Each structure stands twice: as structure tokens, then as C-alpha cells.
Amino acid sequence: MSSDYGVEYTPAISTPTHLSNVSFASLRSTVQYIRLTWVDFINNTRYKVIPYAYFAKVLSAQRPGIHVPKVALGMVEVTVAEGFSASGEYLYVPDMSTLRMCPYETGTASVMGWFEEKEPTPGKTLSAPLCPRSTLRRVVEEARVKAKVNFLVGFETEFILLSSTNPIVPVNQHGWNNSTALPSGSVEAKVMRHIADALKEGGVELQMYHAEVAPGQYEVVTAPLPPVEAADALVFTREVIVNVAATYGLRATLAPRLFMDNCGSSSHTHISVHPTTGPADTPYLAPYETSFLSGLLEHLPAIQAFTTPLSASYARMLDGIWSGGTYVCWGTYNKEAPVRVCNAGSPIARNFEVKCVDGLANPHLALAAMLAAGANGVEQSSPLTIKDLSDVGAAQLSPEARLAHGITTRMSLTWQEARQKLVEDRVLCSALDPELVEAYLSTNLTLEKWVESDKEMSQRKLVEHY
Numbered sequence: 108m109s110s111d112y113g114v115e116y117t118p119a120i121s122t123p124t125h126l127s128n129v130s131f132a133s134l135r136s137t138v139q140y141i142r143l144t145w146v147d148f149i150n151n152t153r154y155k156v157i158p159y160a161y162f163a164k165v166l167s168a169q170r171p172g173i174h175v176p177k178v179a180l181g182m183v184e185v186t187v188a189e190g191f192s193a194s195g196e197y198l199y200v201p202d203m204s205t206l207r208m209c210p211y212e213t214g215t216a217s218v219m220g221w222f223e224e225k226e227p228t229p230g231k232t233l234s235a236p237l238c239p240r241s242t243l244r245r246v247v248e249e250a251r252v253k254a255k256v257n258f259l260v261g262f263e264t265e266f267i268l269l270s271s272t273n274p275i276v277p278v279n280q281h282g283w284n285n286s287t288a289l290p291s292g293s294v295e296a297k298v299m300r301h302i303a304d305a306l307k308e309g310g311v312e313l314q315m316y317h318a319e320v321a322p323g324q325y326e327v328v329t330a331p332l333p334p335v336e337a338a339d340a341l342v343f344t345r346e347v348i349v350n351v352a353a354t355y356g357l358r359a360t361l362a363p364r365l366f367m368d369n370c371g372s373s374s375h376t377h378i379s380v381h382p383t384t385g386p387a388d389t390p391y392l393a394p395y396e397t398s399f400l401s402g403l404l405e406h407l408p409a410i411q412a413f414t415t416p417l418s419a420s421y422a423r424m425l426d427g428i429w430s431g432g433t434y435v436c437w438g439t440y441n442k443e444a445p446v447r448v449c450n451a452g453s454p455i456a457r458n459f460e461v462k463c464v465d466g467l468a469n470p471h472l473a474l475a476a477m478l479a480a481g482a483n484g485v486e487q488s489s490p491l492t493i494k495d496l497s498d499v500g501a502a503q504l505s506p507e508a509r510l511a512h513g514i515t516t517r518m519s520l521t522w523q524e525a526r527q528k529l530v531e532d533r534v535l536c537s538a539l540d541p542e543l544v545e546a547y548l549s550t551n552l553t554l555e556k557w558v559e560s561d562k563e564m565s566q567r568k569l570v571e572h573y
Contacts, residue, residue, distance in 0.1 A: 113456025139214035172198035239471035250482035261331035277323025288318030361466025371423030402484020409532035426502035431462030434501035443500030479538035
């Protein structure tokens with residue numbers, strides 16, 4: 108009898124959405140408007156609404172696309188980040204493999220795309236260096252070619268349902284998996300069922316949903332996909348959550364931590380590594396998995412600039428509250444480690460859960476950073492020098508015990524530290540493109556200043572924008 112457990116998912120070069128294989132012309136009777144969508148550096152989802160008839164004309168052009176000013180990636184409210192200006196335009200090219208119906212808006216579908224340069228530069232492709240989706244696509248392709256690995260990625264999306272944002276009032280005070288958090292007929296039960304139905308209708312595989320620990324907190328778990336498709340599905344999932352909640356008069360927020368006496372909200376990221384030569388049926392971590400883990404851990408303090416991108420993120424990343432802790436380490440089933448090995452003894456379902464990710468992070472950039480670091484470890488056959496910490500949190504160990512486990516590095520403890528670690532990380536900056544890193548850090552700085560410009564309003568800003 109097999110000792111494997113868990114549901115098996117296998118990687119694919121591409122996993123189209125449920126509508127992408129349907130002729131666009133055949134949707135004329137059901138789709139009146141297209142939301143051509145992108146996510147900027149500050150993780151704001153933006154879109155232009157285009158009538159079906161005009162969108163069909165756009166698709167028939169020699170180079171399909173719409174014009175988007177280059178500043179679109181570097182705006183924070185009405186402030187333009189340093190390095191961006193009023194000059195320049197991208198061609199935003201629809202990626203029809205991302206076509207999904209928006210179940211929360213009648214007669215509307217959504218499509219994501221690629222930022223491209225309008226005119227080619229000698230020796231370069233049309234792909235815009237600052238495009239988050241293109242960056243992730245490139246990182247994944249380089250991992251496939253150089254490190255000989257593919258990836259699958261799944262997400263747990265935690266959020267809090269609020270009946271008021273000023274003051275902040277959660278819909279209830281019930282806790283983890285409690286039946287009283289989803290009583291029949293309640294607005295929260297209706298919202299969660301509506302979210303589940305909308306995700307299925309939009310072609311996102313829902314694995315489960317349940318009440319989480321904090322007041323009014325819930326979690327939606329979606330199935331793994333190839334990285335670009337996974338990040339796209341997460342963007343859609345968040346849009347479903349926010350829009351469905353709004354139809355019931357509620358605000359769904361991804362803000363990292365609303366209640367300092369309770370748990371925060373995260374975007375736990377589950378990554379499985381698959382060699383291009385075929386599965387390696389090992390009872391525990393295979394060499395390519397340990398090297399991936401080694402690379403990921405080595406660059407984790409710098410990766411945090413993308414995965415926990417604001418000061419508010421660090422109110423969640425503390426020791427003793429099951430958020431991953433403040434030491435660079437890993438552990439089998441250990442919620443006090445920033446990287447947790449799940450389904451450790453089952454090769455068909457084994458994955459790494461990265462806990463230092465929250466809903467403020469642009470999913471394409473966050474994934475690109477994590478996968479680039481891990482793939483570099485595989486390519487270099489990096490040895491894993493940190494031992495499995497499966498029973499306690501690193502903060503509970505003595506300095507001598509941590510040293511014996513190979514735990515010698517702290518996570519970035521502040522927003523400023525994460526930014527500095529990224530600047531100093533030549534491997535990660537090179538993998539992501541120094542031009543993108545510079546533009547991202549500039550925009551990120553502008554966002555932090557805007558959020559923290561009024562301390563009394565900072566939490567409300569996060570709740571109303573994320």
C-alpha cells in the first residue's frame with residue numbers, strides 16, 4: 108500500500124482558464140464589457156473597461172493592445188515616484204489565456220496582459236523591463252532552462268470582513284473553524300458561499316474556505332498552478348473577495364494586522380519543485396528540493412522587500428504568534444518557521460509553505476523573487492546547512508542551540524532593513540533586473556511615506572486600499 112497522501116498536481120507549461128479555449132466571438136451574447144487588468148508596483152489592481160465591440164477591434168489589430176502611460180506602474184494616489192514622469196507609453200497587450208468571467212459584475216469578463224515597449228530597442232525584446240508578469244514569466248523560463256525545474260504554486264488568502272472601516276468593526280468575534288463564525292442566514296455565511304461560487308464560476312479551483320483566528324477573519328485556499336497562472340488566479344481571487352463583500356455592504360481587507368492582540372492576515376505561498384526530467388520519488392526532500400530551500404533561505408531577508416513590503420507588514424512577523432517568526436530557518440510542519448515543509452513524507456504532494464508573504468505584496472513580483480532565489484540554489488547545487496527545526500520556534504532556543512541547528516541569520520525585522528538587504532543582494536537584483544528593482548524601491552518608498560504620513564490614518568488607509 109502506498110504511503111503517499113495528499114492530492115497530486117503535476118506541472119504544465121501553461122494552464123489556460125476555462126474561457127481561454129472558447130472563441131471570443133462566441134461570447135458576444137454573454138460579454139458586454141472587458142476589464143483589461145494589471146497590478147502595479149504597490150499591488151493596486153487597476154483596469155480599463157472596454158466594450159466588447161471595441162475590444163474585438165483591438166484584438167484584430169496587427170499588434171493588439173491599448174495605450175497605458177509608463178507612470179501607471181509608479182503612481183501612489185496623486186504622487187509620482189521618483190524615476191517616473193509624464194512621458195512615455197506602453198502598449199498593454201491582452202493575454203487571452205487569462206480570460207475569465209467576473210461573476211460579481213453582470214456581462215463582464217477580465218483579461219490580464221503584458222506591458223510592451225511601443226518601439227523596439229536594438230538588441231532588446233519588446234517586453235517592458237518593469238512588467239511584473241513578464242518578469243515572473245522570464246524567471247520561470249530561466250529556472251526551467253538553467254536549473255531544470257518547474258514549479259507549482261498555491262495560495263492561502265486570509266482576509267477580514269468589516270462592517271465598518273471608520274471605526275474598524277469586524278463582522279463577528281468568532282475564531283478558527285468555529286461553526287458560529289458561519290451561522291446559516293448570516294451575512295458572513297452568505298458572503299463566503301457567494302465567494303466560493305464566484306471562484307468556481309471564474310475557473311479558479313477552490314480547495315476549501317473556513318473561519319480563521321482573528322475577529323471576522325476568513326481564509327480561502329486555492330489549488331496550485333504554474334507560477335504566472337497562479338499569480339493571475341490570486342489577483343482574480345482577491346477581486347472576487349473584495350467585490351462580493353461589497354455587494355453585501357462589507358469591506359474585505361487584506362491588511363496585515365488589524366488587532367494587536369490577535370493574529371494577522373497573510374498570503375501563505377505553497378511552492379512545489381518539479382525536475383524537468385520527471386518526478387523523483389524520494390521519501391523525503393530530494394537534492395533539488397534541498398538546494399531550492401537553501402537558495403530561498405539564503406535570500407529570504409532581501410525577498411521580504413517584495414513579500415512584506417511596508418512597515419505595517421512587520422507587525423505580523425513576530426515570534427510566538429505562528430506567523431513564521433524572526434529567524435531564517437525551516438521546519439517540518441512548524442508554524443514558527445518562515446518556511447514550512449508540508450506533506451513532508453509524500454512526494455506527490457510535498458511543498459514549501461512560505462509564511463512571510465502578505466496581501467500588500469504584488470503577487471507576480473513576490474513570486475519572481477522567491478522562485479529566482481530558489482532556482483539559483485538549484486542551479487548552484489547549494490547545500491542545505493540549516494537543520495530541520497520541527498518541534499519549537501527558533502526564538503525558544505538558546506543561542507548555542509540555534510547555532511547547532513545552523514540558524515545564524517535573522518529575518519529582516521523592519522521595512523528599512525528589507526529594502527537595504529535587497530539593495531545588497533547582487534544575485535537577486537541581477538535575477539530580477541536592476542532597473543526593475545530600482546523602480547520598485549522608489550515606488551515602495553513613495554507608498555510607505557503616503558501610508559505613514561498620518562499615523563492616526565495609516566491603518567484606515569490600509570483597510571480601504573488593501
